[in-house]
Amino acid sequence: MRYSGWKVITQGLLGNKGWTPAWRDPAPKAEYDAIIIGGGGHGLSTAYYLAKNHGLRNIAVLEKGYLGGGNVGRNTTIVRANYFLKGNSEFYSHSLKLWEGLEAELNYNVMHSQRGLINLFHSDGQRDAFARRGNMMINQGDDAILLDREGVREHLPYLDFEQTRFPIYGGLLHPRGGSARHDAVAWGYARGADRLGVDLIQNCEVTGIDVEGGKVVGVQTSRGAIKAKKVGIVVAGRSSQVAAMAGMRLPIESHILQAFVTEGLKPVIHHVVSFGMGHFYISQSDKGGLVFGGDLDFYASYAARGNLPMVEHVMEAGMTLMPMIGRAKVLRSWGGIMDMSPDGSPIIDKTHIDGLYLDCGWNYGGFKAVPASGWCMAHLMATDTPHEVARRFRLDRFRTGHLLDEEGTGSQHNLH
Amino acid sequence: MRILGKGQIDRNRPISFRFDGKTYQGYQGDTVASALLANDVRLMGRSFKYHRPRGVLTAGSEEPNALLEVIGATNQTPNVRATMQEVFEGLNTQSQNRFPSLAFDALGVNDVFSRFLSAGFYYKTFMWPRAFWEKLYEPMIRRAAGLGRLSGKHDEGHYEKAYAFCDLLVIGSGPAGLAAALTAARAGADVILAEEDRELGGRLLADEPELDGAPARDWVATVEAELRGLPNVRVMTRTTVTGAYDNGTFGALERVGLHTPARADLPRECFWRIVAKRAVLAAGALERPIAFPMNDRPGIMMAGAVRSYLNRWGVTAGKRVTVFANNDGARQTARQLMAAGVEVAAILDSREDASAIEDCPVYLGARVTDTSGRLGLRAISGSHVGGDFQIETDCLAMSGGWNPTVHLTCHLNGRPRWNADIAAFVPSEGAVPGLSVAGAANGDFTTHGCLAAGQAAAIAALAEIGVTAAAVPLPRAEGVPYAIQPLWLVEGKGRAWLDFANDVTTKDVKLSAQEGFTSVEHMKRYTTQGMAPDQGKSSNVAALAVLADATGRGIPETGTTTYRPPFTPVSIASMGAGGRAEGFAPQRFTTSDQASRDRHAPMIEAGLWYRPSYFPKPGEKTWRESCDREVNMVRSAVGVSDVSTLGKIDIQGKDAARFLDLVYTNTFSTLPVSRVRYGLMLREDGLVLDDGTTARLGENHYLMTTTTAAAGLVMRHLDFIHQTHCADWDLRLISVTESWAQFAVAGPKARALLNAVLDAPLGDFPFMACGETQVGGVKGRLFRISFSGEEGYEVAVPSRYGESLFRDLVAKAEAMGGGPYGMEALNVLRIEKGFITHAEIHGRTTAFDIGMEKMVSAKKDCIGKAMAARPGMVGEEREQLVGLKLSQETKAFGGAHLFTQGEAVGREASQGYVTSVCWSPMFGAMLAMGFLKNGRARHGEKIRIVDHLRDLDLIAEVCDPVFHDPKGEKLRA
Amino acid sequence: MRLTCPLCGPRDRREFYYYGSEDYLQRPGPDAGPEAWDDHLHLRDNIAGEVRDLWYHETGCSQWLIVTRNTVTHEILSTELVADRKKKGVRA
Known part of the structure; x- marks a missing residue:
């Protein structure tokens, strides 16, 4: 069923009785050409592009819970392409271009809104570091504007320019940065993949990966064994557990990242604002909630919930930067499980097992990567060669020293 | 309408307040909701989506409809529950999410078109034409959405945070909570009783059952008097326990000053971190609609x-x-x-x-x-x-029955279980370690049962921490079992609301099931059920019952969504109390801070420290004029600069030298006593962590200097290496950063200036010497080191003498044509000399990159050595430190990228970037440092500098980064 | 979240700095080879369950601790001083 405003009207007149399921609920087949483990944003987009770009039809996505139940449905929805290292720059640039056509591509309104992202800086040194970033963004063909203090004031007059602990020197504006409706991205890809014949199998937990003679032959699941010629592991948050089923030890430690949303408010924050000194970022959703977050809780965890020290730190950062939000009330907080890699950048690569592929290590930047991650992972799985824009996301780069460390904080997993 | 003889308001204390511009009368003890109802005002709000007229539904914090703006003298607070806001004289409130008025709301038109606004409709439309999303559709949606308004003004209100510790935290003061608190109190335990309402009693107040044949209120009053009289009990009313966290920590919000006109001595709210050895959840139950x-x-x-x-x-x-x-x-x-x-x-x-x-x-x-x-x-x-x-x-x-208030038991991922007898979810046991649940919160709906359960819970909880509590006499109370037959919805023609706040109807839930959103989480997200300010407190269970029915499953199989903190919404200002303005991070001041401010030096942040940017002289109009003068002053006479912010770590013990050999790439065991050496320190991953000088003060005594930025990092790093790798060595480390005030004295007249302040003139004191000295009878330390390229010294005295030494040095320097210099001049001096800072060692650079690979000793192991040898960390592909020189003056271009002349500008073509830039008055040129691919082999090349952001496209000469005195003759003068 | 420092007693999490897995204690020799170093610094079992990891009592006694805890429930099972381990003769 094709969605449109006209359809909404005609269905409304008919009592909305004619809407059909967004996707089928198939039973797993005995064998697939390709299996994607993980029905999150990345897994669903991988399946979608495998079908769309590479013509595969016999594909399954295996999801242990419900589609889009992981980090794609629990994040602060920021979409940006503002990296400065070769490797990241071209990948996120590609992703942003895919975002810009996603509604038309999927016939689903993911509410991608390029409201502009402003990264604030608070010293001359930070300004130069952001200038390096902004220049790379333009080298890449994306957009960036360096704002001075008055330039920031024009965009964000409500910041505390007088008293805040780390005075605002300026900001790097990324006009094409913005946000999107997180669930809709997962659902849009799910619906799109389903329409291309992909079996989306929920409540199906993978319990083993079958390997024969160095080649993957299938998976064991809570709903029985399923054969497969190729298997992609796309389960950020649980990558280590699934990879362990294939005897792999990954350069990943799992951490909690909390995020927060307030009660609905009339529009007051138009941009996405990022405050590096306090590690605080905020935007306002279309429903009116302020959506914001901060840094990791910093200890390894799979609990998908956090503790007060980081909660309070985030609120304090908000209060020093933009005290006008003080009377907004936090409605809900939640925690996601992040695959933290030793350089803060992801992995899209083959493994030592033939036919087994890995897409993981998204740290806490995975949401914006959903389109390109699927695009590149599909390319890798279909052609057995890395996609041009993801060729630097190698699994062995920590051993070889070809690092992609945007933060410069080094091999400690939780510092990115 | 008010009923004579009923209620506990104080009819002798009438109170006037305003709602939507009209003045109403209430009494002391009223909430806005009770007072408006007393005035026959039923219409209090508009719904979120359809803008339907709404009145108050509940009498508590779970209220979904009656949300107001409270208008204060200087600011306004949105989304205040009329049921929780107590009236006070002058209180001014107004309805929200309506235009132009509550009775006539233009967006009420949404209600007429509701059939087109079913669950998730927005995912299916607003896609064409594409440009309309951001220009038309989205702004329209955003304006229509949202509830109350923030003013956009800084919240200048006063908020506090506090810690509390106790043996037993009792959450809720209904029959179960009071019985628990009383039992624990009499046992002598340290008790906190937290009650969300302004009064203790819970449903004993609302239902007025009889206890011991008398009104329950009498028993509540007796117990409250006893509890308040005991030193081991803290009774906290107007305090909502908002979250359960790990290891016995709870968050709680106390509404300290919201029920009175603003008072300078009262915070608006206080956010508590309560650490409890044990807790009893006695938060009661919430009634659910049909x-x-x-x-x-x-x-x-x-x-x-x-x-x-x-x-x-x-x-x-x-x-x-x-x-x-x-x-x-x-x-x-x-x-x-x-x-x-x-x-x-x-x-x-x-x-x-x-x-x-x-x-x-x-x-x-x-x-x-x-x-x-x-x-x-x-x-x-x-x-x-x-x-x-x-x-x-x-x-x-x-x-429609009652739902136990299980929320806190879900905060650590506990899942409640379905109890068919009461058709409700009850807490799973042990869901929060150390927290037990009693009374209605546990599904026990009789007053007698609540009293007994509260007492039993307290006795059991205290026994676990070694406190013996005896049963206390409990009053006689009704014990009629609760009888219910589930009824979730009534089928019919019109819409039937589940979630009033978000306008979710049974049709929406059914539609979500029809469209395949059958998991409870999908339904929630697709319909927005339970995501409004009331967090679905009244509606979630009914919604999932409707979903269960629509999908042909039972309620237990359908499951429930997770309740997450906070239990009720908590202001950002309260949880962020103390963070406002400078409160966000500690401020560190050097001993010369006041002296610098006295000279009108702009103070800038350097990490947590404040350092002078420059010292303006009369007539100087820009920072550059001051900076250029200060640079020339150091090069031609003498300058004084406070360098106390650099980290100083005192290292002693027989194995101190061995330890330094391990942590530095180069060797310190060979450093003679009374000498200083520059050291380079790597992280274990082979990248540069920090650099600085370390002095050998004695055979087994070193003093390490770190950069300002990395002082804490290095201390932690050293403690780690010490304790993990060589805890058995004879070694002690301590940070002495704040114990010493240290001043750089640099320039051709540096020695003369020192001789003017030191008690004895400097004798033979060569470059990189160190030793004790004496200033005005105070023992200090002297180091001959330089970050400027001039003859330089650093003199250190105990911090309490810092300010007077600084003032003295500056005064005497001025007499010699010198004076103080700030961070700007310091930066120019170090660029001229090619010294690196964290602009260059930014966490991605190796010793190889900065041309110091020879400092990685081949003779010994050191931290980071193995990983620094990875193939990706060395070689021509690496960007290497170079100097860049331009003869014309331009805007600063830190962060610009470098390109080979004649090549197109683009990502892959980028050859490197600029890290530090200055105008050098000595060279009459722009000098810069940067990293350039294979840069050391490219000295002499003309390179293109492109700074898109600042609109610069320049040509510079690549050169050695040491511009000034490359042979170091001045240092050794 | 609260940890019990063997020297200072029960303290709030915010006094501590978290580093990572106890794998960091097993520093390979200088010539152990790239695989051993990769193992040491990067690769992790990353268990969902009971783990031993390293925390620094940064605003307390400056001691590094080995904390045994559960990454799913956040239960703290034990804490010990890293330095004690070395002094007891465990090879680093």
């Missing part, structure tokens, strides 16, 4: 809330009340109203076998099938076995 057609009109309320308004505030919510329920509890509402003289039109009980003893019409097996009244309920339609009927009524008190 989803019958058009069940959202003002005047349709929870039956328990109608009782609350009657008993606590002496208010009847209507003149002719109808009760609709599926359980016995709601019968009390009818009986108590009639006893108070209020007309009860009828009782509709959905159960066919229920009793009918009340003195009013009772319809069994009955349903409400429709309602009418645009801005307030006028009539209902009902049906029962005897047929359909109509009742004129202005208040419908409904009850």
